[in-house]
Amino acid sequence: DIQMTQSPSSLSASVGDRVTITCQASQDISKYLNWYQQKPGKAPKLLIYDASNLETGVSSRFSGSGSGTDFTFTISSLQPEDIATYYCQQYDNFPPYTFGQGTKLEIK
Amino acid sequence: QVQLVESGGGLVKPGGSLRLSCAVSGFTFSDYYMSWIRQAPGKGLEWVSYISSSSSYTKYAESVKGRFTISRDIAKNSLYLQMNSLRAEDTAVYYCARNLNGSFDYWGQGTLVTVSS
Numbered sequence: 001d002i003q004m005t006q007s008p009s010s011l012s013a014s015v016g017d018r019v020t021i022t023c024q025a026s027q028d029i030s031k032y033l034n035w036y037q038q039k040p041g042k043a044p045k046l047l048i049y050d051a052s053n054l055e056t057g058v059s060s061r062f063s064g065s066g067s068g069t070d071f072t073f074t075i076s077s078l079q080p081e082d083i084a085t086y087y088c089q090q091y092d093n094f095p096p097y098t099f100g101q102g103t104k105l106e107i108k
Numbered sequence: 109q110v111q112l113v114e115s116g117g118g119l120v121k122p123g124g125s126l127r128l129s130c131a132v133s134g135f136t137f138s139d140y141y142m143s144w145i146r147q148a149p150g151k152g153l154e155w156v157s158y159i160s161s162s163s164s165y166t167k168y169a170e171s172v173k174g175r176f177t178i179s180r181d182i183a184k185n186s187l188y189l190q191m192n193s194l195r196a197e198d199t200a201v202y203y204c205a206r207n208l209n210g211s212f213d214y215w216g217q218g219t220l221v222t223v224s225s
Binding site: 032099101 | 217
């Protein structure tokens with residue numbers, strides 16, 4: 001199975017900050033990576049698909065990049081409503097689909 | 109609009125069984141693969157199973173293979189997960205989700221399954 005490793009596990013930042021989360025795959029997954037946002041008590045929401053494509057209706061302050069084994073998720077200017085846990089997920093080699101362990105984002 | 113609504117969760121004893129349902133609306137159910145994904149309390153996301161649009165293919169995580177069965181009823185616009193031989197480690201919120209090209213683009217609100225004596 002492909003292992004997905006996110007860093008950091010938690011992150012505290014101020015409103016307006018640029019925030020970056022990384023996700024590393026245990027083997028080459030090309031561009032087959034998605035990013036999700038999960039707010040407390042809610043279901044995850046798809047933000048980015050195919051590593052860099054913004055899901056319809058999602059704010060343009062979210063972006064993704066990378067290919068192969070190393071990927072980056074960026075919030076260009078942190079807003080209070082962005083407080084959530086973020087997950088990466090690979091679909092190059094499935095089953096199983098595998099998720100990163102999550103990055104919990106808090107406001108400083 | 110697209111809606112997925114899970115039901116059937118609850119408290120069950122180890123070794124027991126439970127059947128989860130997911131009622132969908134707002135899209136052509138028969139066009140999409142569907143998945144179950146779970147999240148143990150305070151933990152991350154774990155894909156559990158998927159079923160093809162025609163029900164021809166089903167796949168399972170190793171952790172549930174042989175104990176869980178996914179199915180769908182096109183006429184009822186419903187997805188199911190039959191869970192047998194439940195263990196404490198199956199305790200989680202179970203989400204149904206629509207598959208689209210390797211992503212999960214719509215999710216239900218989840219249903220909590222607690223396995224405890």
